[in-house]
Amino acid sequence: MDFINSALDYLLGIPILGWGVHVGFVYKALLLLVALLVFTAFILLADRKIWAAVQIRRGPNVVGPFGLLQSFADLLKFALKEAVIPAGADKVLFILAPLITATLALGGWAVVPVNDGWAMADLNIGILYILAISSLGVYGVIIGGWASNSKYPFLGSLRSAAQMVSYEVSIGLVIITVLLCVGSLNLNDIIRAQYEMGLAHMIGLPQLTFLNWFWLPLFPMFVVFYVSALAETNRPPFDLAEGESELVAGFMTEYSSTPYMLFMLGEYISILLMCAMTTVLFLGGWTSPIDLPPFTWIPGFIWFFLKLSMVFFMIAMAKAIVPRYRYDQLMRIGWKVFLPLSLLCVIVVAFVLQLTGWGWHGGVA
Amino acid sequence: MTLPLFFFYVFSAIAVASAVMVVAARNPVHAVLFLILVFFNAAGLFMLAGAEFLSLILIVVYVGAVAVLFLFVVMMLDVDFASLRSGMLQYAPIGVVVGLVLLIELLLVAGSFVVSPEVASASVLPINNGVDNTKALGLVLYTRYVFLFQGAGAVLLVAMIGAIVLTLRHRPNVKRQDPVKQVARRASETMEVVKVKSGQGL
Numbered sequence: 001m002d003f004i005n006s007a008l009d010y011l012l013g014i015p016i017l018g019w020g021v022h023v024g025f026v027y028k029a030l031l032l033l034v035a036l037l038v039f040t041a042f043i044l045l046a047d048r049k050i051w052a053a054v055q056i057r058r059g060p061n062v063v064g065p066f067g068l069l070q071s072f073a074d075l076l077k078f079a080l081k082e083a084v085i086p087a088g089a090d091k092v093l094f095i096l097a098p099l100i101t102a103t104l105a106l107g108g109w110a111v112v113p114v115n116d117g118w119a120m121a122d123l124n125i126g127i128l129y130i131l132a133i134s135s136l137g138v139y140g141v142i143i144g145g146w147a148s149n150s151k152y153p154f155l156g157s158l159r160s161a162a163q164m165v166s167y168e169v170s171i172g173l174v175i176i177t178v179l180l181c182v183g184s185l186n187l188n189d190i191i192r193a194q195y196e197m198g199l200a201h202m203i204g205l206p207q208l209t210f211l212n213w214f215w216l217p218l219f220p221m222f223v224v225f226y227v228s229a230l231a232e233t234n235r236p237p238f239d240l241a242e243g244e245s246e247l248v249a250g251f252m253t254e255y256s257s258t259p260y261m262l263f264m265l266g267e268y269i270s271i272l273l274m275c276a277m278t279t280v281l282f283l284g285g286w287t288s289p290i291d292l293p294p295f296t297w298i299p300g301f302i303w304f305f306l307k308l309s310m311v312f313f314m315i316a317m318a319k320a321i322v323p324r325y326r327y328d329q330l331m332r333i334g335w336k337v338f339l340p341l342s343l344l345c346v347i348v349v350a351f352v353l354q355l356t357g358w359g360w361h362g363g364v365a
Numbered sequence: 366m367t368l369p370l371f372f373f374y375v376f377s378a379i380a381v382a383s384a385v386m387v388v389a390a391r392n393p394v395h396a397v398l399f400l401i402l403v404f405f406n407a408a409g410l411f412m413l414a415g416a417e418f419l420s421l422i423l424i425v426v427y428v429g430a431v432a433v434l435f436l437f438v439v440m441m442l443d444v445d446f447a448s449l450r451s452g453m454l455q456y457a458p459i460g461v462v463v464g465l466v467l468l469i470e471l472l473l474v475a476g477s478f479v480v481s482p483e484v485a486s487a488s489v490l491p492i493n494n495g496v497d498n499t500k501a502l503g504l505v506l507y508t509r510y511v512f513l514f515q516g517a518g519a520v521l522l523v524a525m526i527g528a529i530v531l532t533l534r535h536r537p538n539v540k541r542q543d544p545v546k547q548v549a550r551r552a553s554e555t556m557e558v559v560k561v562k563s564g565q566g567l
Contacts, residue, residue, distance in 0.1 A: 128421040131421075132421045135428070135429025138429070146440050154440075332544070
């Protein structure tokens with residue numbers, strides 16, 4: 001009975017026998033999920049609009065005012081079409097792959113602190129959790145490509161496997177440099193550290209919070225992280241897993257309707273997760289750029305989404321203006337440029353912190 | 366039954382079942398995927414035991430990297446498992462005997478395993494609940510066992526260099542690009558702009 005009660009607590013948020021801790025947990029999770037999905041719908045539209053604007057086109061502009069409802073029309077179309085499963089495909093894995101991609105991408109958002117104390121789960125190892133979740137994302141692609149039982153999807157998934165594993169290394173090292181400065185793996189602590197110490201405090205103007213954020217002292221790492229995030233999420237110019245000019249549509253070639261939509265949804269949500277990671281690690285999360293009245297009146301989650309949207313704009317621009325990399329060049333830049341650079345940076349940052357005694361000491365361990 | 370206990374049984378049941386499937390699956394790719402499921406559930410068990418750092422490192426390192434490369438290789442190999450299994454019944458009795466011997470040995474060892482009360486009370490490193498286990502591991506690894514830790518790292522580095530040396534072949538007459546050279550090229554070095562008057566030519 002005890003178990004049933006506690007399970008009910010989890011599922012319904014209703015405390016039956018003193019398990020009141022989890023009240024509303026599910027509602028909060030649902031709220032985040034819905035907000036995230038709606039946000040993703042508009043981010044998808046923004047991506048297409050930005051791409052169109054760079055090419056002096058209008059982009060989607062028919063469904064709703066300025067094409068605002070385009071993504072919802074797409075959703076209806078995807079959901080109502082027939083899902084085709086190729087005869088030679090491994091049926092279970094074929095269906096499982098897009099589910100894995102979408103679930104993992106959404107799961108990563110559980111620890112993202114959208115505002116002070118708003119994280120669904122304020123884990124003390126939040127950053128490691130996100131790293132683990134994003135490292136699992138590769139399975140959706142590999143399994144999807146293999147289960148399709150077709151040449152191009154398989155080639156796409158093989159490319160993607162090597163690519164994502166390579167860039168994970170540099171992402172991990174970038175995260176380590178930030179963690180060295182913070183001394184905690186908690187995402188809220190990382191944001192607080194950027195608020196409470198840094199360049200602005202050193203020059204005696206603690207109101208200029210944006211000078212505190214890690215993008216300035218760790219600028220090379222910021223660039224490495226941005227490029228690695230593009231590669232990790234298979235975004236152009238590193239979308240070799242998809243590579244429509246040589247591989248039809250890469251690992252997604254055989255997918256249609258809802259399974260395809262899940263792939264695309266998962267991809268965009270993991271892009272947003274990477275944007276959120278950039279915001280948390282380098283752009284101060286929910287803190288306002290200037291710690292003075294007109295800016296501090298704006299709630300933290302709005303700052304968070306503004307910063308997130310800005311990072312997404314950068315990613316969308318990269319898609320619009322950079323041509324696709326060749327595969328060997330992609331591997332070269334990952335292993336021969338980013339890996340040594342970020343490794344060097346870890347060593348330099350560790351030395352500087354040790355010699356000067358800088359770093360955040362307000363963490364609760 | 367409390368919720369953690371319930372999850373313990375869920376994780377262990379799936380882990381054991383998929384461990385069996387690793388051996389029993391007909392398709393090698395399915396076997397590797399079941400292996401990944403075992404890793405994943407082991408990570409869940411670590412998490413339940415309160416070792417959250419180990420749990421997530423297991424996912425990042427084993428599931429996220431090692432198993433991907435493993436899957437990569439297995440997907441590329443064209444192994445005909447039917448032919449490998451053809452002699453299975455012939456070898457089964459020997460396998461069963463070896464398995465039984467191992468099982469009996471394990472039971473004997475595990476059954477006689479007793480922690481003496483003095484050792485249990487005089488634990489060298491007392492469990493510190495105030496420090497989370499990421500920090501606790503770091504404090505132990507980088508102070509007390511720093512040489513062993515660095516030694517293990519050196520061994521891995523040597524293994525990696527060894528593997529590269531063994532497989533690296535320098536083929537002559539291969540045209541390669543040097544991106545540094547390509548980027549450093551300037552228009553002035555490679556191209557001459559000539560103003561040609563009409564009707565005169567060069």
